[in-house]
Amino acid sequence: MRKTIETDVLIIGSGPAGYTAAIYAARANLKPHLVSGLEPGGQLTITTDVENYPGFGEVIQGPWLMEQMKEQALKVGTEFHNDIVSKVEFDKNPFYAETDSGIEFITKAIIIATGAQARWLNIESENKFKGFGISACATCDGFFFKDQNIIVVGGGNSAVEEALYLTNFASTVTLVHRRDKLRAEKILQERLFNHPKIDVIWNHVVNEFIGSDEPLSLKEVKLRNVNDNTEKVINATGAFIAIGHDPATSLFKNKIKMDDENYIITKPDSTETNIKGVYAAGDVKDKVFRQAVTAAGMGCMAALEAEKYIAENY
Ligand code: NAP
Numbered sequence: 001m002r003k004t005i006e007t008d009v010l011i012i013g014s015g016p017a018g019y020t021a022a023i024y025a026a027r028a029n030l031k032p033h034l035v036s037g038l039e040p041g042g043q044l045t046i047t048t049d050v051e052n053y054p055g056f057g058e059v060i061q062g063p064w065l066m067e068q069m070k071e072q073a074l075k076v077g078t079e080f081h082n083d084i085v086s087k088v089e090f091d092k093n094p095f096y097a098e099t100d101s102g103i104e105f106i107t108k109a110i111i112i113a114t115g116a117q118a119r120w121l122n123i124e125s126e127n128k129f130k131g132f133g134i135s136a137c138a139t140c141d142g143f144f145f146k147d148q149n150i151i152v153v154g155g156g157n158s159a160v161e162e163a164l165y166l167t168n169f170a171s172t173v174t175l176v177h178r179r180d181k182l183r184a185e186k187i188l189q190e191r192l193f194n195h196p197k198i199d200v201i202w203n204h205v206v207n208e209f210i211g212s213d214e215p216l217s218l219k220e221v222k223l224r225n226v227n228d229n230t231e232k233v234i235n236a237t238g239a240f241i242a243i244g245h246d247p248a249t250s251l252f253k254n255k256i257k258m259d260d261e262n263y264i265i266t267k268p269d270s271t272e273t274n275i276k277g278v279y280a281a282g283d284v285k286d287k288v289f290r291q292a293v294t295a296a297g298m299g300c301m302a303a304l305e306a307e308k309y310i311a312e313n314y
Helices: 016-026 042-046 062-075 126-131 138-145 159-165 186-193 292-314
Strands: 001-010 033-035 078-080 085-089 095-099 103-112 116-118 149-151 172-176 198-201 205-214 216-225 231-235 238-241 244-249 278-280
Touching: 001 095, 001 292, 016 033, 016 062, 016 292, 033 198, 042 062, 062 078, 078 198, 095 292, 103 292, 126 205, 126 216, 138 159, 138 238, 149 159, 149 231, 159 172, 159 186, 159 238, 172 205, 186 198, 216 238, 278 292
Parallel strands: 001 033, 001 103, 033 078, 103 278, 149 172, 149 238, 172 198
Antiparallel strands: 085 095, 095 103, 116 244, 205 216, 216 231
């Protein structure tokens, strides 16, 4: 059933940026509405240990942190919608947005905090075995690979964290990286190199995933040495792809200024986009830091800027 809601601020996305924007907007009495998106809570809901979000002396869990942020946002007066925004119109202000379930928002300001999604290798055999041995989320699927040989592809924090996490289940974990240096933080690298279950194969990329058709399952991975192009095949019944993320901006294509990697462009020292009254915060606009705490900071900035914009224009 269609329903129209008029509001001051619509927040799209429910990661640290979205929830922080909601907390600040609600406390500014803007009665924000937040539409959660496909993955309520965002990327932190598919991680485990969080050791670098300030304020916690002990290790905390990503899903728990997001639950707390949501509770805080609700307590101060955010209206929460477990829904997906399927259309936005920025042509005139107040702006228009519509959701899958038929809610139409008329809103003075919009804060885009839709985050980013895991990137895939995009080779044909990857598509074939996705969900049948290949995954992009160790915390979601690691359990299914008990006592198996697993590879993790990538050299950043995500790849190293996934490799370490997977040692809880797998008999061996092989990290396959295309260079001879990792990008991950030193403390994570040390844990990786010192782990008895983990090996690293340097300077290699995946050329093909090989397995059986019935039942559909991964058995081997063909790797290519990037220096001399030689190939080798290793046994692996699980492969986790952890090669970074792409911003979730398809909804805004041709409606707002983005860079050539589809990150939303904002003004320097600001979350304001090229459209006055539309703000972007978190991984959807940030390819440099991409931390929960920096996303939260940008969410705060977006809410304060939206508040100022509304005060000056309405
Ligand atoms: P990332 O830092 O961008 O690393 C991606 C890795 O994948 C890089 O090592 C890259 O290789 C490799 N790669 C990219 N495309 C590839 C391809 N087509 N084939 C093979 N390898 C490929 O991504 P991330 O690890 O997902 O991290 C994203 C951000 O989140 C970072 O800012 C990171 O610090 C943050 N993060 C933080 C934590 C934490 O603080 N605990 C945890 C997870 C993520 P090259 O190195 O050769 O470019």
